[in-house]
Amino acid sequence: AKQIIQDQMISSTLEKIKYKLFIMSGKGGVGKSSVCVNTAAALAKLGYKVGILDVDIHGPSVPRLLGLKGQLDGDSRGGLIQPKKYNENLYVVSMDSLLKDTDQAVLWRGPMKTNAIRQFISDVTWGELDFLLIDSPPGTGDEHMTVLKTIPDALCVVVTTPQELSLADVRKAVNFLQYAHANVLGVVENMSGLICPHCHKEIPLFKKGGGELLAEKYALPFLGAIPLDPTTVVSSDMGKPVVYLDEDSPAKDALLRIAKEI
Ligand code: ADP
Numbered sequence: 001a002k003q004i005i006q007d008q009m010i011s012s013t014l015e016k017i018k019y020k021l022f023i024m025s026g027k028g029g030v031g032k033s034s035v036c037v038n039t040a041a042a043l044a045k046l047g048y049k050v051g052i053l054d055v056d057i058h059g060p061s062v063p064r065l066l067g068l069k070g071q072l073d074g075d076s077r078g079g080l081i082q083p084k085k086y087n088e089n090l091y092v093v094s095m096d097s098l099l100k101d102t103d104q105a106v107l108w109r110g111p112m113k114t115n116a117i118r119q120f121i122s123d124v125t126w127g128e129l130d131f132l133l134i135d136s137p138p139g140t141g142d143e144h145m146t147v148l149k150t151i152p153d154a155l156c157v158v159v160t161t162p163q164e165l166s167l168a169d170v171r172k173a174v175n176f177l178q179y180a181h182a183n184v185l186g187v188v189e190n191m192s193g194l195i196c197p198h199c200h201k202e203i204p205l206f207k208k209g210g211g212e213l214l215a216e217k218y219a220l221p222f223l224g225a226i227p228l229d230p231t232t233v234v235s236s237d238m239g240k241p242v243v244y245l246d247e248d249s250p251a252k253d254a255l256l257r258i259a260k261e262i
Pocket residue numbers: 025027028029030031032033034035061190191192226227228229230232233236251
């Protein structure tokens with residue numbers, strides 16, 4: 001009965017969320033979390049109500065990227081949890097903010113993770129949202145299976161860099177998604193070239209265009225490319241999404257374009 005009740009709570013939460021975007025990558029370090037947080041912030045800036053759910057239990061980075069600290073507020077009625085508010089349009093829930101002792105989660109096994117992810121949906125008062133973006137650990141593990149099973153209409157966004165190694169990993173991720181019959185919204189190429197801050201010409205530091213070729217090969221939409229941009233690093237250290245910075249930058253432009261494309 002507990003499971004049935006939770007399934008009902010999950011359905012009623014998901015009914016109120018128009019689009020669920022599942023942000024994935026073949027391997028770590030390609031900027032998946034940055035793309036997730038900045039795309040969410042860009043959508044919020046465009047006026048949509050947006051939530052971010054960080055299901056990366058071992059290394060949640062969303063709160064750090066948004067400069068959020070501390071635990072979530074529980075609701076005294078029925079033990080529901082309120083997401084953390086970043087601004088009027090942007091709300092966040094992560095493992096980090098739920099656990100008293102985050103070091104403990106490192107020892108978690110599959111079923112515990114599955115349970116935690118389901119609770120992130122059933123027990124959180126997300127309310128009416130236009131978009132829920134879900135950040136995941138790199139690769140394809142228990143967390144990904146659980147998200148795809150729990151949210152069957154999730155649209156997957158695959159983040160890659162143009163490098164061959166990252167692309168080999170992302171091919172595995174795409175194969176996994178096809179095997180799981182998941183809906184793929186498209187591919188984003190991050191760290192795609194560098195605009196020289198002095199001459200404003202482009203330097204293809206890690207080559208370019210690999211993400212687009214990959215998208216073509218798998219007949220997936222290509223959602224856009226985000227250049228390497230030192231502003232991204234500065235903004236993540238500040239805990240402020242690059243799209244909320246006052247000054248324009250190549251990454252900010254690209255992310256706002258991608259948000260409009262989505
Ligand atoms: P992942 O989630 O894939 O492990 P992160 O989002 O944590 O990757 O990003 C890894 C590092 O790369 C961070 O320091 C981040 O600031 C930096 N980064 C991400 N995207 C860009 C970019 N377009 N330009 C410059 N640095 C970036």
